[in-house]
Amino acid sequence: MHVTAKADYAVRAMIEIAAADGGRSKAGDIAEAQDIPLGFLRGILTDLRRAGLIVSQRSANGGFRLARDAAEISIGDVIRSVEGPLAQVRGLKPTELAYEGSATPLRDVWIALRCNLRAILDNTTIADVASGTLPDLVVDLAADPKALIENF
Numbered sequence: 466m467h468v469t470a471k472a473d474y475a476v477r478a479m480i481e482i483a484a485a486d487g488g489r490s491k492a493g494d495i496a497e498a499q500d501i502p503l504g505f506l507r508g509i510l511t512d513l514r515r516a517g518l519i520v521s522q523r524s525a526n527g528g529f530r531l532a533r534d535a536a537e538i539s540i541g542d543v544i545r546s547v548e549g550p551l552a553q554v555r556g557l558k559p560t561e562l563a564y565e566g567s568a569t570p571l572r573d574v575w576i577a578l579r580c581n582l583r584a585i586l587d588n589t590t591i592a593d594v595a596s597g598t599l600p601d602l603v604v605d606l607a608a609d610p611k612a613l614i615e616n617f
Contacts, residue, residue, distance in 0.1 A: 466582075474501045475509045475547045476540055476594075482519060483535040483595040489528030509547055516546030535595055541586035551586065552579035 477499045482490045492510060496503040510529060513519045518538055519529045531538065541551060552575065554562055559575035585603060593599050599607075606612060 469548060471505075471509060471547050472544045474499070474506060475513060476543050476591075477501065478506060478509060479513065479518065479531070479535075479538065479543050479591045480595050482529055482531055483591045485530070487530065489522060489526065489530050491528040495529070512547045513543070516542075518542065518546055531591070535592035536590050538591045539587045540589050540591070540594070541583060543591070544586060551582050 478495050478501065481495045481498050492506055493503060495501065495510075496506045501509075510519065510521070514521055514529075517532050520532050521527065521529050544551065550558060552559060554575050559572060559579050562572045562575060564571050585606070589600055589603055593603075
């Protein structure tokens, strides 16, 4: 699986905004704090705003804030807002795929992959990451020695 820079930056921006604890965060401050190119970040913030995850206010004291509590926004929500559906195969949802012959069971592999991605990304919130208190499933998987083995 490949997590794009756009998805990574979007999640990091949301965590940075959440860390402002209800205050407004300026794009330049987010970019500097998270080492994200400002021009790229502006486009990401637009996507997040259009998805209803953040709100913006233009003024001297303006900036961005979360549209709802960080505990109600999953990492999956953020990724979908900038990248679209999780785990597509050739631009299709796994449930839309049809294989023939010996490859017929492959559809179930892609469905299982999508299910496991959702189990992690939809059950880990921006608040979880911002507070450093990750769900047990994430902690357990990250602690598995096999998790760090390349090409495993």
